[in-house]
Amino acid sequence: MHVRLVSVFGILMVLFGSLSLEAKPKKKSEKLASKSAKIHQTIVLSIDGFPAYYWSDPKYRSYFPHLAELFQKYGVSEITTVNPSVTYPAHTSMVTGKDPAVHGIFNNTLSDPFEKNDGGWMWYTEDILVPTLWDLAKENHKTTANVFWPVTVGAGINWNLPQYWRKKIPEDDKLLRVLSTKDLHREAELAVGFPLNDVSKDEVKLNTAAWLFQKKKPDLMFVYTTDLDTNHHGFGPGSDKALFRLVELDQVIFSFLQSVGAFTPKGPAIVIVSDHGFHSADSVCAPNVILKQKGYIQDEAGTYQLTFKSSGGTAILLPGTNTNVSIEEINSIVSEVLTACPGSEWVPIATSENLAEMTNLSTESEENPILQKKIHPMALGIFRTKGPLFFSGTRKGDVFTKSQTKIHGHGYWNTNPEMKTIGFVYDPTGKKHQFQSVKDVFGIVKDMLGLKEKKTNGPHMPPLHTKP
Template sequence: MRIKDSLKFPASLFLILVYLLSSLAIEPNPKRKAGDRKSKPSKIRQTIVLSIDGFPAYYWSDPKYHSYFPHLAEIFREYGAREIATVNPSVTYPAHTSMVTGLDPAEHGIYNNTLADPFEKNDGGWMWYAEDIKVPTLWDLAKANRKTTANVFWPVTVGASIDWNLPQYWRKKIPEDDKLLRVLSTKDLHREAELAVGSPLNDLAKDEIKLKTATWLFSKKKPDLMFVYTTDLDTNHHGFGPGSEKALQRLVEIDKSIYEFLQSVGAFSPKGPAVVIVSDHGFHSADSVCAPNVILKQKGYINDEAGTYQLTFKSSGGTALLLASPNTVIPVQDLQKITSEIVEVCPGTEWVLATPATSSQPTQTGQAVTIPNDNNSIQSKIHPTALGVLRTTEKLFISGTRKGEVFTKSQTPIHGHGYWNANPEMKTIGFVYDPRGKMHSFQSVKDVFGIVKDLSGIKEKKTKGPRVSTKP
């Protein structure tokens, strides 16, 4: 019957037809409330964690910088990037280890980039080795969940239980280092990667090479979870300063390479991976230097001739922890005298004594410092044996040197980080793309741990009290 013939139906028959058609409609489950309909859980995707070392939050919060990372800026605008906090000390290796453990440095064991080694017996060695991490990492938990992992240069991964591991490591930054990397990487993987990409992979390799390597590794090995670490922005910030034309022009190039990498792995496509983009710290510039170890040496707490010390400041750049040699006990009164002298000589510094949570020891405050007092968190969050921390909000670099004057004006700016994480310059960025459409809380670099567990479907055995090491 034609549609126009239906117009000749009697009204009663038309009403009957409408009733029959409506009765065939599928009604919702009467036991389920409106808005409470549960959809079938989406399949867990592969997950990529990409770190851009040294990306300050003010690059994202200030639109004037967006033209220097147009691809990332567009992605951040569409899916939502966040300003996040780093840890103390605000340096690379502790922050990246906090990302993969969810804990502060005092808990995970990577207290700084380098060891407390005042006489350089370790020849400037960094904390490269995964065995120094005291708690389970994301790659450990992934393995326990029968998921595969891959890595391109993520810090503190030498010897890590990663299926396809290309760790960051160097000694002299000469071709001999490539032989070390071939041995330290998963067997035959380093050479295979170099042949596939057509370029050497070492600490001198540009981010473009690392990202091309990550593309190859993702497509060739198809890991469930992959870590990728880029370094060139941080390097250019140290060399030329944040906001400098050279650093920003390099950011333009890095942005293009990151975009090409994300395209190559199918990010933001219907079947693409989940993506976390994060940085470890911001950046600040100093015009003066404080060298507190000069005073410790003058007072006999450091003996260069004998190669011994009772006290030493371990610098992170904008902060310095005071550490004692094993079995050394220094009365609090003596510490206060020493640190009062340092604060007086170095304007803009503040000494915060590490005290138990039940204590209310006063702090010594220098000029123009407005950092909140949180002295009972030093040993629980930063370093378990630290006696205290020297810190600043000023354009001041705290050096570990034992030579020269205690306080000097620098002839050239010193670009760095390591400042207290409450300082706005140390804020950095965090971004999550979850193909399932789920929103994630992202306030700190430590949140990467929980976010990635959720994205990857990694389950962790629940224990009472704080998470403790299950590593041998």
């Protein structure tokens, strides 16, 4: 697969090998001074869709030589993501330290069987139910900045350039100018020289982040890149196109780290993290077809009693409003899906005979099933797979089909090896941090910035309006 790229990468390795992210070797006194210095700035950089097997399998390391050098020198962890293993829940877990059932961002998109929201994503910070790192930073009188981090529309971030789109056309730029910190979007575009929107390449986002860091000097900055994930979805993990893009991104990230003074005596602390790995499927299971056949979804009336919300490698069963179904009904649906879709596995919430009572349990209840405590508070159960199977949310066609082309995605159970991802920390004080889950980003950043949490008795209510 990679033969025709060898010569290109060989040349790149020679060129890149002459560069270094490190400053000149420090004297002993300088090292002691830097270790005792208080950390004033921290950057969290997300590389969407970076599978851990790119690091664990040495054959891939030549495609990201600069990152590989950092990982080799300072250490990198293979970390676990959350369920569902998709972008918005995972990124919200990074900034809250909580699972999706607790922080409220259950999926990339709403459970919206009839697409009344026109495919809208969970862009809005007011949907996050618990405090975030930017909330904590504000309480501790620290300034914050953001370039396209998910679920940041309306966030209390000092200099906020949130991710948002509707049609992915230039009209979206007007939306971003309104949703960003006043005048910041236009100022950033003029400074960088390119439009900043959801179709911008990662070079633009990282150049914008470098400008923002140098211009505003935030204590905490979030930066989110998407091109690796996009190429994995389009061409597959390990594909020539995805790996060639990874080589380019590695160089761009290297330039970004240089521009912010990373790994120098007065440089920022750095967290590099990803949200999930990647897997490929060759067949599709559409359990909502069975729900429609059984009358639980009524297209004509636009109502439903049950629906499966797909995440790719999983599909969670959710009730409609005031739904009361029995274990026998659920078991009948599950049996049909298991028969139709080889490789699927059902994980029930419990063996209770009264599912209506189970769905009304508080997410904080000790009796609450693990699916409702971690994934979704209204979960009735979830389908998952370890095989090359993709769960679709469609209500049309057959329950099970063989795909003509590979479907490259994620959303698979977070213990599946393919969903493992990477977490890297550089703390200028030399302190080591435990990094086992995407949720650990919260604690690591909190520790490095010395942020203190205020104890609250009631639920977190993000402000409707915030000023930079």
